[in-house]
Amino acid sequence: MEIFMDSLTKKYGKLTALNNINIDITGHGCVGLLGPNGAGKTTMLKLATNIIKPTSGKVEINNINVAMYPEKAMKYVGSLIEQPEFYPYLSGNEILEFTGKIKGIPKNDYLRDVKNLKDITNITEFVNRKTGTYSRGMKQRLALAVAILGGPEIVILDEPTFGLDPKGMYDIRELIKEISKEHLVLLSTHLIYEARELCDRAIIINRGNIGHDSKMDENKELLKITAENKIKIISNKIVNYTMDNDYIIIEKNKNFENYEVINDLLKEGLKIDYVEKYDNLENTYVSIINKEDSYK
Amino acid sequence: MSKLSTIYLQYIKNYYRSKSFYLMLFLIIVISVMMTYFSLKYVNDLPRFLGSTSLPPALKETLFYFLWTFVLANIPVFASVFFGSPALSSEIENKTAYYIFPLPINRYKLYIGKYLAAVTVTLIIIAIYTVFELGTLGFLFKNLPSIDFYYSLGLLVLFILSIMSITFMISAIFNKNTYAYISVFIIYYIVFEAGSLIIELLYKVTPTYLLNEAATIIDRVYMNINTTDFLAKPSISPAPFSDIVLAMLVMIIYLVISFIIGMFLFERKEVS
Numbered sequence: 001m002e003i004f005m006d007s008l009t010k011k012y013g014k015l016t017a018l019n020n021i022n023i024d025i026t027g028h029g030c031v032g033l034l035g036p037n038g039a040g041k042t043t044m045l046k047l048a049t050n051i052i053k054p055t056s057g058k059v060e061i062n063n064i065n066v067a068m069y070p071e072k073a074m075k076y077v078g079s080l081i082e083q084p085e086f087y088p089y090l091s092g093n094e095i096l097e098f099t100g101k102i103k104g105i106p107k108n109d110y111l112r113d114v115k116n117l118k119d120i121t122n123i124t125e126f127v128n129r130k131t132g133t134y135s136r137g138m139k140q141r142l143a144l145a146v147a148i149l150g151g152p153e154i155v156i157l158d159e160p161t162f163g164l165d166p167k168g169m170y171d172i173r174e175l176i177k178e179i180s181k182e183h184l185v186l187l188s189t190h191l192i193y194e195a196r197e198l199c200d201r202a203i204i205i206n207r208g209n210i211g212h213d214s215k216m217d218e219n220k221e222l223l224k225i226t227a228e229n230k231i232k233i234i235s236n237k238i239v240n241y242t243m244d245n246d247y248i249i250i251e252k253n254k255n256f257e258n259y260e261v262i263n264d265l266l267k268e269g270l271k272i273d274y275v276e277k278y279d280n281l282e283n284t285y286v287s288i289i290n291k292e293d294s295y296k
Numbered sequence: 297m298s299k300l301s302t303i304y305l306q307y308i309k310n311y312y313r314s315k316s317f318y319l320m321l322f323l324i325i326v327i328s329v330m331m332t333y334f335s336l337k338y339v340n341d342l343p344r345f346l347g348s349t350s351l352p353p354a355l356k357e358t359l360f361y362f363l364w365t366f367v368l369a370n371i372p373v374f375a376s377v378f379f380g381s382p383a384l385s386s387e388i389e390n391k392t393a394y395y396i397f398p399l400p401i402n403r404y405k406l407y408i409g410k411y412l413a414a415v416t417v418t419l420i421i422i423a424i425y426t427v428f429e430l431g432t433l434g435f436l437f438k439n440l441p442s443i444d445f446y447y448s449l450g451l452l453v454l455f456i457l458s459i460m461s462i463t464f465m466i467s468a469i470f471n472k473n474t475y476a477y478i479s480v481f482i483i484y485y486i487v488f489e490a491g492s493l494i495i496e497l498l499y500k501v502t503p504t505y506l507l508n509e510a511a512t513i514i515d516r517v518y519m520n521i522n523t524t525d526f527l528a529k530p531s532i533s534p535a536p537f538s539d540i541v542l543a544m545l546v547m548i549i550y551l552v553i554s555f556i557i558g559m560f561l562f563e564r565k566e567v568s
Contacts, residue, residue, distance in 0.1 A: 012568055049398035052566040074400035084394035089313035090306070095395075101302045102399045130313075146395065156398075 001076070001153040001184040002026045003048060007057035010043050010208075017043040019208040020057070025201075030180035032195030032216075033188040034281075035205040036289055041188040042082060044205070045158050048186070049079045061154060075103070078152035080143045080160055088132025092123055092142050095131060096149060105150040113149055120175055121145040122168070136163040144172065148179060155179055158188045173198060192282050202281055204288050211288035216281075223250040223258060224278035228271040235264045249278055299401050303409030304416075311417045316378040324371065324421050328428035331364055335432050355532065357437045358444070362518040364429045365448050369514040371425065372456045373484055375418040380463030381480045382473040383410050384562055389473050393567045407562045411464050411555075418456050444534060447517045454544060455511045458551040459484075462507070465558030468565065484508070504542060507550050513543035 008021040018040045025031050033041045046052045048059045050070040059066045064073040086095050096117075100110040118124045121141045126134065131142065140163050148155055160176070161169040176198050179185055189195055195202055196216065204212040225248045233241055233248075237256040242249045252261045262275060311317055342359065343351045351359070384407070387393040396406060426449070430441065463480050470476045488508040495503045503509055515521075516535035 046567065051394065051397045052568060053564065071400050071402045074398055077398065077400075079398040081394045081398065083391070085391040086395055087306070087310040087392060088390075089310045094306075094309070098302065098306045099399065102299060102401050104400070143395070 001028065002060070002062055003154060003184070003186060004060040004063075005044070005048075005057070006060070008044070008047060008054055008059060009056045010040075010047060010052065011055045016208050018047070021208075021210060023203065023210070023213070025184065025186065028180060028182055028184055029200040030176060030185040030187055030198050031201045031203060032199035033186065033203050033205060034190075034192065034195055034285060035211075036190075039205045040208040041205055042158055043208075045079070045081055045156055045186070045188055049077060049081055049156055050074060051081060076153045077156060078147035078149065078154070079156040079158075080140075080147040081156070081158045083136065083140065083162065084143045085139065086131035086134075086142065089130055091130050092127035092134075092145075095142065096127070096145060099146050099149055103150045103152075109150070113151070114145075117145045117149060120171075122171065137165065137168060140164055141168070144175070148175075152183070154184045154186070156186045159190065160187070161189075161191075161194065192279065192285060196279075196281060204285055206288055212284050222278040222280055223252060223261065224248075224276050225250060225265070225270075225272055226274040228273060229269070231268055231270050233265065233268065233270070235261070235268070237261045237264055300405050300409050303401065303405055304412050307410045307413035308416055311379060311413055312420075317417055320375055320378050320417075320421050321424070323374070324424050327367065327371075328425050331367060332428055332432045335360060335364075335436060339436050353437070357433065357439060358442075358518050358532075360433055360436070361429075361441065361445060361448075362515050362521070364433065365452075365515040365518060368422065368425055368429070369452065369455070369511055371422060372418060372452070372459050375421055375456070376414075376459045376463040377477060377480050379414040379417055380460050381467055381476040383414055383464055384467040384558075384565070385470045385473050385476040388471040388565070388567055391567075393565075397567070403563050403565070404559050407464070407468075407559050411460065414464070415456055415460050418460065419453070422452065422456070444517045447540070448514050451514045451517065451540070451543065451547075454547045454551070455507075455514060458507060458547040458554075459511075461551045461554040461558065465554040465561065468558045468561035505546055507546065510543040510546035510550075513540055 003023070003025045005021050005023040008018055008023075009016065010018040021044065033044065035041050043052070047054055048061070048066060050066050050073070053067050061073040062076050064076075066073045086092075090098070096114055097110075100114070105113065118127060121144050123138070123141050123145055126138055127142070131139065134142065140160070144157075144160055147157065157176070161172050164172060173194065176185055176187065180198070180200075185198075187195070187199060200216050202212070202214060202216055203210060226246070227248060230243065233250075237253050237260055238250055239253055240251040250261065252258070258275075262272065266272060338345075339356075339360075342356060382389075387396060397403070434440070462483070463476075466479045466483065467476045470479070484507075488506050492503050492506050492509055495501060513535060517540065518534060519532050520535045520539075521532075
């Protein structure tokens with residue numbers, strides 16, 4: 001399973017929505033696509049799902065060019081882009097059945113799949129109703145069921161928790177965790193904590209360019225400590241630390257809990273005023289956005 | 297092929313459950329009932345309206361078929377506006393494109409499937425009218441329809457294919473249903489109808505290459521009375537075979553060219 005973007009550029013008139021993007025995503029797991037509104041996240045996903053065509057460059061799904069061979073490429077992909085609507089005079093069941101046929105899912109597999117999906121996405125209650133009567137959340141759940149119907153190798157999700165209540169959000173996140181164990185999930189989200197919780201890799205995109213691309217392990221949770229004094233820290237519970245005038249950023253050994261690290265620091269004589277989690281990903285995100293803004 | 301039939305059946309389902317279909321159904325039933333009423337009421341008065349004391353029965357029957365078909369020939373335009381105008385633009389405006397475009401199916405199959413579904417529901421509407429027509433005229437004249445009826449029906453189907461193809465092409469241009477509706481009306485009633493009238497009045501030639509002119513063949517197979525053509529002399533004889541061939545050719549050209557352009561536009565359609 002692979003999504004490969006090669007010199008991918010998309011322009012709308014004079015506006016460059018995506019600028020020479022090169023990404024290679026392989027294997028199972030979840031890749032988070034982060035960025036502010038208008039950064040180019042959805043454009044990227046639209047290009048990967050044949051909703052729009054690139055101005056130049058290409059997207060390949062399992063080595064198949066999406067723009068040139070959409071029917072072949074999309075066989076491997078299930079997607080939920082923006083907030084899709086369905087044909088209002090068809091029921092959820094009819095939409096699922098139609099999708100199953102178009103995806104070429106054998107009838108027995110379809111029946112087994114759809115039963116599970118209805119339970120997982122919680123659509124059983126309203127799936128017989130015409131989709132024109134659905135609320136935003138109901139449509140979102142059905143769209144998710146449509147996306148993962150048939151167990152596609154690659155699942156592309158654009159803000160899948162949008163419009164859902166907290167329980168719905170929780171269910172969907174659990175589902176994404178489950179799917180990403182064996183499938184490749186490309187997840188676009190505004191929410192850094194969502195990306196942190198679900199993804200193994202984070203790509204930050206801003207103004208059509210990739211600002212940051214790293215494995216989530218590299219975006220460890222760190223501790224930010226404000227202290228009255230400064231000491232030389234020596235502890236086997238700490239891997240690394242940086243100190244400036246205002247605070248100390250500590251990268252702790254994963255085998256230890258936060259309180260154990262803090263206990264050590266107190267024992268060593270550090271007069272701690274305040275401790276908080278330091279989100280490296282969030283800071284990277286903010287610095288990229290700010291940097292771009294300062295160029296304006 | 298199976299994907300195409302799946303698409304076709306899906307869109308048929310969505311069409312026949314839509315408000316547009318029921319509105320067209322209502323209109324066609326009202327028109328059919330009115331035509332039936334007028335046929336039954338004025339069957340013996342028709343010669344008087346034409347300034348004659350009597351007409352030969354065969355001519356009277358042909359005249360009634362002509363009148364029924366004259367009304368029928370206008371219905372595909374309305375049906376194409378109802379079913380064709382929003383067909384592709386609605387995928388963008390209603391955001392169903394986000395669902396349908398990423399599915400593993402080529403867009404030309406979506407286009408063809410939806411086009412065939414729109415043609416089918418139009419034929420259903422036409423069939424209802426035709427049943428009224430055959431019932432009423434069969435009851436009045438106690439005869440089976442002549443061969444002209446089948447010619448007329450065949451030409452009508454060709455006209456439906458053609459006008460629906462043009463409508464789909466226009467729908468593929470726009471992202472808003474309203475623009476598509478308005479454009480279809482403008483093209484048919486201003487570009488074709490008014491254009492035809494202006495060309496005839498100014499240049500004294502019949503623009504046989506316009507689709508509305510070609511469509512007059514649908515009723516002219518009974519009697520060569522072209523209500524849109526001031527230059528032609530009306531005749532109670534059927535239109536000559538050469539006129540039928542020419543009209544068919546014009547309709548086929550419109551059908552093929554607009555179909556190719558429409559499919560090309562839809563293939564490049566973007567949801568932005």
